[in-house]
Amino acid sequence: MTTVAADTTALPPAPHNPWRDVLTGSVASITFTFIAVVAVGWFWVGPKFLSFGNISIMGTFLIVPLIVGAFSGPALLSGVVDLSIGSMVGFSSALFALLISLGWDPASAAAVTLVACLCFGGINAIAIVGFGAEPIAATLGMLVALRGIAWVLLGSQGAIFAFNIDMFNLVSMTIFGLPLFFLLAILLTAIAAVIVTKTRMGRHVQAVGGDDRAAARAGISVKKVRVAALLLSAFGAGLGGIVFAGQLGSAARATGVGLEFQVYAALMIGGYSILRGGVGNPVGGALGLLAVAGVSNILDLKAISPYYVNIIVGLLLLAAVLLDRLRGGDAYE
Template sequence: MTDTTANNAPTPSYVLAHHPVRDMLTGSVASIAFTFLAVLAVGLLWVGPKFLSFGNISIIGSFLIVPLVVGAFAGFALLSGVVDLSIGSMVGFSSSLFGLLLTMGWDPAFAAPVTLAVCLCFGAINAIAIVGFGAEAIAATLGMLVALRGISWVLLGSQGAIFSFNANLFALINQPVFGLPLFFLLAIVLTIIAAIIVSKTRLGRHVQAVGGDDRAASRAGISVRRVRVTALLLSAFGGGLGGIIYAGQLGSAARATGVGLEFQVYAALMIGGYSILRGGVGNPIGGALGLLAVAGVANILDLKAISPYFVNIIVGLLLLAAVLLDRFRGGDAYE
């Protein structure tokens, strides 16, 4: 082959398909980043500097601690191709059990590991049903959602609430650092760690491979069953940890704790680039930005004394936009 022929040879399609700048600007993390920046701009223009004051960000951060923690762990299940609908009820059950143990005189340092261990047992039941017996993930975790909610009601008793205020735990969770809640900053750090695991480690690559195409992953020597079991256990652990934080943050547990949290988290994760219908697509940074964007919209409406029901309309439109953007990208997983 002559030099002229080599120079005139067509550029392979895969070279054209992947351009760093274009990928950065059109990827799903970029999409939600632009949305988040737009929310910040609207907040500053409409509300004013108060929107980005430490006091207001602290309020938003306090409400986002548990959703950020739960979303960081639940994202692994979504990436592996499994939708865990039981995360909200897992939070409610965890807060109920943890609160009950505190009222019985348990030290939080002992009550927390026991609570997490029980939550992992329920996560293992999900894994056995889905991975072991091949049950549909939505059906199996929906059953777990209902069961855990019932168990929580039993633990809470006829009053429907447990008051388990622990001064040291409350002070720790609500302790301010640089004007922001300590656990909010820890939740951000946890999200960054999850993003590093997803994008830079062998476990993250295996989770994405299993979610993207489990048959191809199996042929490549990846244990699909082990990956999905691990992802479901991580999802249960995140729900358990969220419940403990709620109980310590509020000093109580109630029947309403965690109700609807699964929809709040999954809506934000989808807005942030995850896919409910197929695995292998998503990044914890995008999920966190989705939660921050939705919380920012809710906060703007609250500061302007506008009905909070409009948040549902805006979130629905953002979800539709996220689905359309996903289709425009061709449904490809992103790095």
């Protein structure tokens, strides 16, 4: 057996250097990536890339991923990954569209939809926290089940048309040239960042994800934190589905398919870890989504096949992991 002695020759901590903090902080990689994407867009596409109109297009496309990302981040931070978020978005949009098509008013339909999503989030929580099921396995089961329920709700046509011009105009409303809901999603991300980094609740979530046994010894209720995180994740996905239905005027089988990969890839590029809790920041996740959307937009505006987006997202992901390692991995946490 090998015993590792404390390294008494280790250097004392380096003096505080704000620039080094920027280079090594939890959102450093994604900040540089984001700036690089903006720079590439600016030089390659031209001024149009940063015009309000173009940012507005990207923003509209990002509303749902930003909402879902902001709400699913705490689950990742607390050490439980929720793979069912994409299907939850699909289910939520299907149920909401169905209720609207049956003549319900949007507020009641949204309330019922969110309660239903919370119920499914509760089932995730019971399986994972109550019975100790592996989060990936449990939420994978929920992913499949919710996709099936959505298909049943959508019926043989595979789609429910519930276009409502008032809802569409509400979701498309702009302020200062940018979509209102995009700005709200950014605000939501900022609030989530403050909660995660500045409040006791946020520190509890990070502590549970970092080391649940140590957190329990410190008096934190690991179960409560994880249940709350899973419910939040389901709520966010439910909200995303409702916004989707409002945006598209419909729900379809394709709604939300692959969204979990889109969101989690961006969150990982933004500094989160899927398998390791306690790491990540909502701002990094949002910058990850913005960077990926920026890449996609550049390819659109340069008329390059969108199939390249996946290659670039994969490379960004690899680069983020590599940068994380180069910076010392967990050392900065």
